[in-house]
Amino acid sequence: MQYFFDDFEFVEFVRCRFWEDSMRIGTGYDVHRLVEGRQLILGGVKIEHNLGLLGHSDADVLTHAIMDALLGAAGLGDIGIHFPDTDDRYKGISSLKLLKEVISKLLDEGYVVGNVDATLIAQKPKLAEFIPMMKKNLSEALNTDISRVNIKATTEEGLGFTGHEEGISAQAVCLLESIYDSSSVVYDSQSACNGCQGCRRIIQ
Numbered sequence: 606m607q608y609f610f611d612d613f614e615f616v617e618f619v620r621c622r623f624w625e626d627s628m629r630i631g632t633g634y635d636v637h638r639l640v641e642g643r644q645l646i647l648g649g650v651k652i653e654h655n656l657g658l659l660g661h662s663d664a665d666v667l668t669h670a671i672m673d674a675l676l677g678a679a680g681l682g683d684i685g686i687h688f689p690d691t692d693d694r695y696k697g698i699s700s701l702k703l704l705k706e707v708i709s710k711l712l713d714e715g716y717v718v719g720n721v722d723a724t725l726i727a728q729k730p731k732l733a734e735f736i737p738m739m740k741k742n743l744s745e746a747l748n749t750d751i752s753r754v755n756i757k758a759t760t761e762e763g764l765g766f767t768g769h770e771e772g773i774s775a776q777a778v779c780l781l782e783s784i785y786d787s788s789s790v791v792y793d794s795q796s797a798c799n800g801c802q803g804c805r806r807i808i809q
């Protein structure tokens with residue numbers, strides 16, 4: 606494809622929805638308090654531990670951070686807007702179900718997941734052995750290949766609220782790709798934007 610950077614028509618082209626929004630990035634961050642009498646669920650995996658995360662849903666902090674990254678990338682706010690903790694429908698719900706709802710919302714907006722990279726921060730328990738199952742659960746809910754999902758776990762060396770085992774936090778970054786993306790459209794200096802499968806906007 607040849608671009609003509611001094612061409613007015615090309616300027617119109619780069620402003621079209623398809624081009625501007627072919628990829629979008631988002632970040633997410635979440636924290637939940639560790640308490641007795643709750644299950645510890647991370648990335649949809651139930652983990653044996655003497656403490657669990659407190660929350661309205663299953664308090665899956667990893668899945669929540671990923672959902673916030675996805676919603677942020679799409680410009681759709683955050684999980685508090687879509688799944689308020691005052692709504693009884695979400696009481697005790699699996700966060701993987703909520704993640705599937707987020708993916709459906711993204712598809713409505715014309716996006717699929719490019720990749721997700723997330724970090725769990727917890728002093729205890731050791732999480733490495735559970736990461737493959739977390740990746741499997743999350744990639745299925747994200748409707749993407751498992752190779753596009755990366756999960757890491759670390760500690761904060763005994764420092765702060767995670768180090769003192771008061772809570773667990775998670776951070777996530779994601780990339781969304783437009784389902785309308787197309788590389789088959791040819792533009793030159795003689796033609797305006799004729800619309801394309803990725804554009805939905807037609808200029809004759």
Ligand SMILES: [Zn+2]
Nearest residue numbers: 635636666669
């Ligand atoms: Zn949360």
